Amino acid sequence: MKPLLHAVPQLQTDIPYYVPAGQECALFELAWRKRLPLLLKGPTGCGKTRFVAHMAAKLGLPLHTVSCHDDLTAADLTGRYLLKGGDTVWADGPLTRAVREGGICYLDEIVEARKDVTVVLHPLTDDRRILPLDRTSEELQAPDSFMLVVSYNPGYQTLLKSLKPSTRQRFVAIEFDFLPIDQEIAVVASESGLPDNRVRPLLLLARRLRALKGQDLEEGVSTRLLVYCASLIAAGVSLEEAVTASMIEPLTDDLDVKKALLEVARATLA
Numbered sequence: 001m002k003p004l005l006h007a008v009p010q011l012q013t014d015i016p017y018y019v020p021a022g023q024e025c026a027l028f029e030l031a032w033r034k035r036l037p038l039l040l041k042g043p044t045g046c047g048k049t050r051f052v053a054h055m056a057a058k059l060g061l062p063l064h065t066v067s068c069h070d071d072l073t074a075a076d077l078t079g080r081y082l083l084k085g086g087d088t089v090w091a092d093g094p095l096t097r098a099v100r101e102g103g104i105c106y107l108d109e110i111v112e113a114r115k116d117v118t119v120v121l122h123p124l125t126d127d128r129r130i131l132p133l134d135r136t137s138e139e140l141q142a143p144d145s146f147m148l149v150v151s152y153n154p155g156y157q158t159l160l161k162s163l164k165p166s167t168r169q170r171f172v173a174i175e176f177d178f179l180p181i182d183q184e185i186a187v188v189a190s191e192s193g194l195p196d197n198r199v200r201p202l203l204l205l206a207r208r209l210r211a212l213k214g215q216d217l218e219e220g221v222s223t224r225l226l227v228y229c230a231s232l233i234a235a236g237v238s239l240e241e242a243v244t245a246s247m248i249e250p251l252t253d254d255l256d257v258k259k260a261l262l263e264v265a266r267a268t269l270a
Contacts, residue, residue, distance in 0.1 A: 017190055018047065018054035019183050024174050028055045031172050032147045037125040039168065040151035042176025045222020047187075048151045051176070052106045061145060062103035064094040068113035074120040077107075078133055090136055099124070099131045102145035110150040111163050118167050124148050125170035155219065181207070184223060192230035199230055202243075205268045209247065209261065216257045221247050239269060 018025075028051075031038050040048045049065070056063035066077065077095035081088050098105035107113070107121075123130045129142040150171065152163060178184060181203050188199045203226065210220030225246050232242035248261045 015057040016050055016053045017187075018050055019179060019187050021176070021179050021183070024051065024176075025055065025058075027172070027174060029059065032059060032145075035129065035142075035144060035147075037148040037150075037171045039163075039171035039173040040149065040176060041154050041173060042151075043155055043178070043222065044153050044219055045224035046176050046178050047223060048176055049106070049108060052104065052149055052151075056104050056106075061147070062098070062101050063106060064098045064103060065106045065108065066094050068107055068109045068111075068117070070112060070114070072113040072117055074114075074116045077117060078120060078131070079135075081135065095120075096131060096133065096140065099140050099142050099146055102143035104147045104149060107148075107150040109152055111152045118164070121148065121150075122167075122170065155213075178210070178223060184226070187223060188226045188230050191227040192234050194230040194234040198233065199226075201269050202226055202229055202247075205243070205247065205265055208264055208268055209251070212261075216254075216260065217251055219251065221251065225250060240265070243269070 028038060032055075040051070042048055052065070053063060066072070075093070077093045079091055079093040079096050082091050083089075092100065095105050097103075107117075110118070120131075123132060124142060125148060129146070131140040131142065132138075133140065179187065181200075185196055185199045185203055188194070188202070189196045192199070206221040206226055209217070213220040229242050229246040232246060233239060237245075243265050244262065248258055248265065251261070252258055
């Protein structure tokens with residue numbers, strides 16, 4: 001039997017560091033108070049997951065995070081019967097636990113999950129706010145504090161992997177992008193410990209590489225990769241080694257493209 005997906009709830013006393021780009025924090029809190037499901041759209045590594053963790057901690061709610069993938073099924077979210085000590089016992093999945101606890105269930109990259117996953121979400125995303133559990137003959141009514149949050153990267157959508165309009169229109173949506181340069185510098189410096197003046201050239205390089213998205217690159221340099229790069233430099237790794245390891249190698253396997261990117265990096269950081 002496939003092992004049950006474990007998504008350990010996180011209830012944090014310290015609020016994770018997050019720099020707002022606009023009114024997304026206020027909109028998230030308003031959606032939670034009005035019991036509205038929320039859809040986050042934006043490129044990989046732009047801060048969507050950190051934003052949800054920040055808001056869960058700010059609101060004092062347990063957070064169940066699930067990274068969606070091709071093999072994720074509805075049963076992985078709701079639960080299943082397991083053998084335990086010779087007995088068959090029901091084990092809640094992360095979505096069911098979030099509903100019972102009145103916390104936040106965050107499904108990251110929802111388009112990667114199988115189609116039956118979105119179907120099980122529908123009763124939770126309208127005025128019913130219920131989670132039917134056919135196997136236990138239960139119908140859970142979501143408490144007021146429960147919130148469903150999903151995210152995806154529109155840049156990866158294809159005809160085979162996209163969010164159906166009938167599902168999209170069940171959510172309030174917030175579009176994310178990378179922060180303005182000064183704000184992104186502050187985030188990278190705070191997360192890595194590298195001074196602002198040493199982070200700025202890395203941001204200038206990232207902006208140039210992001211401009212290549214859709215040409216030589218499928219995806220640009222994320223804020224996450226910038227933090228990795230700055231952390232390596234702060235730990236004593238040379239600038240070129242850090243840039244190669246965290247801003248070039250993760251983006252492509254093509255030798256010619258890597259060579260071109262390294263030339264762009266040397267010209268930008270000279």
